[in-house]
Amino acid sequence: MNKLAVLGASGHGKVVADTALCCGWDMVEFFDDAWPSRLVNGSWPIVGDSQALQDRLGDYQGVIVAIGNNAVRHAKLKDLLVSHAPVVSLVHPRAEVSRFASIGVGSVVFAGAVVNVDVKTGVGAILNTGCSVDHDCVLADAVHISPGARLAGTVSVGEKSWIGIGASVRQMINVGCQVVVGAGAAVVNDVPDNVVVVGVPARVVSGS
Numbered sequence: 675m676n677k678l679a680v681l682g683a684s685g686h687g688k689v690v691a692d693t694a695l696c697c698g699w700d701m702v703e704f705f706d707d708a709w710p711s712r713l714v715n716g717s718w719p720i721v722g723d724s725q726a727l728q729d730r731l732g733d734y735q736g737v738i739v740a741i742g743n744n745a746v747r748h749a750k751l752k753d754l755l756v757s758h759a760p761v762v763s764l765v766h767p768r769a770e771v772s773r774f775a776s777i778g779v780g781s782v783v784f785a786g787a788v789v790n791v792d793v794k795t796g797v798g799a800i801l802n803t804g805c806s807v808d809h810d811c812v813l814a815d816a817v818h819i820s821p822g823a824r825l826a827g828t829v830s831v832g833e834k835s836w837i838g839i840g841a842s843v844r845q846m847i848n849v850g851c852q853v854v855v856g857a858g859a860a861v862v863n864d865v866p867d868n869v870v871v872v873g874v875p876a877r878v879v880s881g882s
């Protein structure tokens with residue numbers, strides 16, 4: 675029996691668990707620091723906290739971090755990799771990922787996502803439901819492309835940046851590190867590190 679441990683019992687975690695079953699995993703169990711006050715996440719049990727996961731890694735054939743916050747997901751993923759945990763990635767069978775794309779370990783690609791030729795992602799990417807990431811895009815570690823967001827060709831996205839739901843990024847644009855692109859924004863100029871941009875066209879609304 676193939677058992678997958680999922681760290682992070684959130685709504686996002688439920689999509690990760692559901693995707694895992696679609697990918698052929700037999701059983702999913704959650705770990706979350708809300709344990710033992712929370713014991714279930716939707717249809718799946720929460721069986722321990724993050725320390726318990728470290729102690730019981732040998733019980734699982736795979737482990738994945740399902741925490742939406744990019745910085746926290748990245749930190750937890752790095753801890754697990756240092757512990758030589760069997761970190762896996764999940765690509766939903768109804769996502770379209772080019773054979774020439776490279777998806778970093780600990781990433782998820784949800785249903786309806788399209789990842790085109792020569793895309794590269796770092797570790798811990800979330801390529802959420804129905805997003806598209808076109809040819810030659812390069813995503814650094816712990817990037818989240820939200821549902822329905824669109825990256826045109828040859829876009830780069832820096833570490834821990836979050837492209838919001840339904841946002842679009844024009845081709846050849848460089849989005850910095852730890853950027854938030856608001857829901858529905860249209861990014862037509864490069865974006866510096868550590869800012870929030872919103873609107874059509876996207877403008878900086880906060881950050882350095």
Ligand SMILES: CC(C)(COP(=O)(O)OP(=O)(O)OC[C@H]1O[C@@H](n2cnc3c(N)ncnc32)[C@H](O)[C@@H]1OP(=O)(O)O)[C@@H](O)C(=O)NCCC(=O)NCCS
Nearest residue numbers: 802820821837838839854855856857858859870871872873
């Ligand atoms: C941009 C964002 C991070 C701002 O969040 P926030 O700091 O909590 O901002 P607030 O909701 O307090 O809104 C502040 C102002 O910005 C405006 N605003 C917020 N998000 C906006 C957006 N995406 N586009 C345009 N304006 C936006 C609000 O209308 C408000 O304007 P006002 O001051 O004139 O009333 C957030 O709204 C957003 O778009 N997050 C992405 C959500 C997402 O993609 N979810 C997918 C999960 S998988």
